[in-house]
Amino acid sequence: MKVLYDHQSFSGAKYGGVARYFYDLMQNLKYEQEVDVKLALLFSNNHYLKNGDIKNVIPFRFFLGYAKTNMLFSHINRLNSAFQISRQNFDIFHPTYFKDYFLPFLGKKPFVITHHDVIPEKFSMKYAALDGFDKSQKQKILEKASKIIAVSENTKQDILEIFDIAPDKVEVIYHSTHFSTFVPNPAVKITTPExxxxxxxxxxxxxxxxxxxxxxxxxxxxxxxxxxxxxxxxxxxxxxxxxxxxxxxxxxxxxxxxxxxxxxxxxxxxxxxxxxxxxxxxxxxxxxxxxxxxxxxxxxxxxxxxxxxxxxxxxxxxxxxxxxxxxxxxxxxxxxxxxxxxxxxxxxxKDFSPSITASKTLEVYQSVIG
Structure with a gap:
């Protein structure tokens, strides 16, 4: 099986829970589940990619200032992602966020999307649009997705409450943490209060x-x-x-x-x-x-x-x-x-290992492509 992931969560994020989720997922699918994973990304300062072997990317400096430089390289990465999608050299596509740029290039290939939370929808009246996407744009993506992964039962119920989605389209797969198998470097010391x-x-x-x-x-x-x-x-x-x-x-x-x-x-x-x-x-x-x-x-x-x-x-x-x-x-x-x-x-x-997250995600992919 060949799975293609896009640039969205890695273009401007050095750290972050969503990028960490996708990095760990790709790492486990590749090395424990023997899945052919590919990340459509050229430029990134992402810490996880820099210290791993999922994808060799080119780091960049903020020569136009932080926001403008990020926007520039995000657009370049999006063009590259669109090109990789249009080549159709994959079995299933997994976008890492809610930009819908990929839809015209996808053809008949299926895609799965992970919905991490509904914070923007729940708090938009108080804090404005926290992630920059309106509800209608997300609704369109969720409707077209073959499957939706929710990261908790609570999140699934929120998705069903806020969006017009069939319940059997949403699968719950918990997050995990790489710290469950992390071996700290004994040479690293930090100073903290007692x-x-x-x-x-x-x-x-x-x-x-x-x-x-x-x-x-x-x-x-x-x-x-x-x-x-x-x-x-x-x-x-x-x-x-x-x-x-x-x-x-x-x-x-x-x-x-x-x-x-x-x-x-x-x-x-x-x-x-x-x-x-x-x-x-x-x-x-x-x-x-x-x-x-x-x-x-x-x-x-x-x-x-x-x-x-x-x-x-x-x-x-x-x-x-x-x-x-x-x-x-x-x-x-x-x-x-x-x-x-x-x-x-x-x-x-013990209920939240990276292996469990990856194997359950693979089951979702397999159900989609038959």
Whole structure:
């Protein structure tokens, strides 16, 4: 079987959950399932491709500024993807995002698309169009797809609620994490506070970061050796700095860029707990990353989180600052609870291996091409 993937999630993304998902999927399909995978991509600074052997790409510099340079190389990559699709040298096509440029070139070849979340549709009234695609464009892609992969049961139900799609067209295949088989480099060392809570990734909008910070501020006041460490997604904004100053916790909130998987692994491993206060996620890969790194997990009780975490996490109402503080303080103070959650997290992780994700995806491909 020959499967073609396009450029969309790799053109401008150095890191990111969607790019990581497709990279791990291609890697596993190629080496464990013996599938002939091809990525239609020429130019990229993607970290996963740079350190792997799925596709040799050409890195580029931002000579026109970040946005304009990304747009230029994205257009070049799109032309290359269109050319590769038009050659018809594949059995099934799997676009990595929702641009519909490929439809005129696809002919009668089938395609499968993965729907990671409906965050833009659920939060568009509050935060505008978060991914730049309107509902009608996605509806067209979903209608024409042979199969739709949803990354959780919660996401499947959201898709069926928001879009006009037949339920039997949507297959649920969970995400996984490469950290489940990751072997850290013992030579890599990082410096962190002795006691800290970990936050990872984007801090904007529905991520609920400001409510979380306000909730734990009293805990930080009581425990001056406890820190909140935020990994990745750029330095703190002026708004965030002002918030920390207002709450008088500026000295206990730190930011650290994540330059490698080894860095991220150690951030999880050394933390007292990973706390995920988001109002909504399609899946929540950081939950699995924390499980794999023996890091206790405290989660919002919204969307897919209870489905993914089950009994391996503590939960709180993300709109209730007192409840957030109660659960966070509980995990900080109780070493036996942390040990119990670590053990449960290791057990829960067994349901989310990259091999399972790839083999189930291959079953979907095979069902489409007969």
């Amino acid at each position: 006691r800290y809570l970990l936050y990872v990734g984007n801090r904007e909008n529905y991520k609920n970061f400001d409510v979380y910070v306000r909730a734990i501020a009293p805990i930080l006041h009581k425990q001056d050796d406890l820190y909140l460490l935020c990994g990745g997604n750029g330095k703190f904004t002026a708004f965030e700095e002002n918030l920390f100053a207002e709450l008088k916790i500026s000295n206990q909130i730190l930011h650290r860029e994540v330059d490698s998987d080894d860095d991220l692994y150690l951030l999880y491993k050394n933390a007292l707990a990973f706390v995920y206060p988001s109002l909504y996620e399609g899946f929540g890969i950081p939950i699995l990353e924390a499980f794999a790194c023996n890091c206790p997990v405290v989660l919002s009780n919204r969307s897919c989180f209870p489905e993914v975490g089950q009994d391996a996490a503590l939960y709180f109402n993300p709109n209730d600052k007192e409840e957030i503080a109660f659960q966070v303080e509980k995990i900080v103070e109780d070493a036996e609870l942390r040990a119990s959650l670590i053990k449960k997290g290791q057990q829960r992780l």
